[in-house]
Amino acid sequence: MANFGGPQQRVLAGRLPTTALKRKLISLEKVGIDVIEIYLDNVLDIIPTMMGFTLQKYFQRPQEMHHHLAEAGGYKPLQCMNDECGKDIISKERIPYSLAGFYIDNENSIHFLYGCKSCVADYCTHPYWAEIGQIRYIEQMLGWRSVVDEVAVQNKPSADFYKHWALLQEAILQIQVPQGWGRWI
């Protein structure tokens, strides 16, 4: 692990060193100063491992940091519940067009639904629903969890209600903002 900011070190951040900078670095090393060079690619590697509070403090738009898990492997898409669609509703492109909600069938069972707004919005007959782009924020997700609990208690959940709710929660964790909250280290 590098010792950043030690008395005999200079940490220099940038995209790539210019020739002039490189000469400067070499001259620093010649006089006995250790130089640690950090460039854009190094920073991008570090971001996914940062804690949520660090990201929140130093990055203005966390919603623009997408899918670190996708890049790290092990990403699991969440397919729209419209069988004829099958789009990944938590993909970077689809998040703004996706929602979760509830459908009450003829036998008065309540179903948990998620998918593209254009595919499932008409079926969300219960007044409560949530935008995926909204509940990816941890505070919003906590609120939505309470709503789902309340809806499940006040209605008769279908056999697959909790399965679909679990799949949605699993998916949201992958795109959660801030990234990394609740992760054990």
Ligand SMILES: [Zn+2]
């Ligand atoms: Zn769809």
